[in-house]
Amino acid sequence: xxxxxxxxxxxxVQEGRISILNCDYTNSMFDYxxxxxxxxxxGPTFLISxxxxxxxxxxxxxxxxxxxxxxxxxxxxxxxxPGDSAVYFCAASASTNAGKxxxxxxxTLTVKP
Amino acid sequence: xxxxxxxPKFRILKIGQSMxxxxxxxxxxxxxxxxxxxxxxxxxxxxxxxxxxITDKGEVPNGYNVSRSTTEDFxxxxxxxxxxxxxxxxxxSGGINPKDQPQHFGDGTRLSIL
Numbered sequence: 202x203x204x205x206x207x208x209x210x211x212x213x214v215q216e217g218r219i220s221i222l223n224c225d226y227t228n229s230m231f232d233y234x235x236x237x238x239x240x241x242x243x244g245p246t247f248l249i250s251x252x253x254x255x256x257x258x259x260x261x262x263x264x265x266x267x268x269x270x271x272x273x274x275x276x277x278x279x280x281x282x283p284g285d286s287a288v289y290f291c292a293a294s295a296s297t298n299a300g301k302x303x304x305x306x307x308x309t310l311t312v313k314p
Numbered sequence: 315x316x317x318x319x320x321x322p323k324f325r326i327l328k329i330g331q332s333m334x335x336x337x338x339x340x341x342x343x344x345x346x347x348x349x350x351x352x353x354x355x356x357x358x359x360x361x362x363x364x365x366x367x368i369t370d371k372g373e374v375p376n377g378y379n380v381s382r383s384t385t386e387d388f389x390x391x392x393x394x395x396x397x398x399x400x401x402x403x404x405x406x407s408g409g410i411n412p413k414d415q416p417q418h419f420g421d422g423t424r425l426s427i428l
Contacts, residue, residue, distance in 0.1 A: 300410055
């Protein structure tokens with residue numbers, strides 16, 4: 202049973218518009234969530250994170266929202282740029298096992314000029 | 315600042331051969347990880363280590379072995395390569411608390427078993 206799900210394998214948006222990437226989780230023990238970005242032929246790189254004590258975290262053009270009751274988080278990118286085209290992975294971890302993260306299958310974002 | 319270094323970047327093996335994927339980190343992280351990524355899929359944890367001399371299985375450990383003799387190095391061993399092990403392998407390191415030290419990844423090893 203997949204504990205972290207990214208139900209949209211791909212997303213295409215126009216440059217300058219908002220990109221919204223979604224992630225759902227099933228394990229109630231998860232209390233810290235991270236987003237990673239991956240370009241082809243490179244390893245994933247950390248993008249932004251959020252703790253379960255918050256419902257929003259911003260870093261420049263990137264904002265992550267957390268809805269604990271729905272076990273859902275989303276990553277908003279505003280405005281989207283062609284350089285944002287990449288695969289985005291959602292990951293979740295539990296304080297009881299903080300060193301381990303469970304990853305979703307990723308969403309491929311394409312930002313068209 | 316090297317971060318996490320993986321070697322080799324590419325390798326083709328014949329069925330039944332063995333090999334070791336090397337991973338080194340220079341960030342003094344306690345935790346190290348090996349993942350595999352199959353096409354269109356996410357990262358599946360193979361093995362991880364919380365410190366030198368300590369390793370544990372992840373989701374998909376069968377067919378692999380690891381060791382952690384130093385903080386810096388975490389090699390992954392394939393003893394009898396099988397076609398199902400064709401994948402991209404990523405090594406990562408991180409701190410005890412992902413809030414302060416999220417995982418840093420190497421650029422991967424693309425492995426084909428023929």
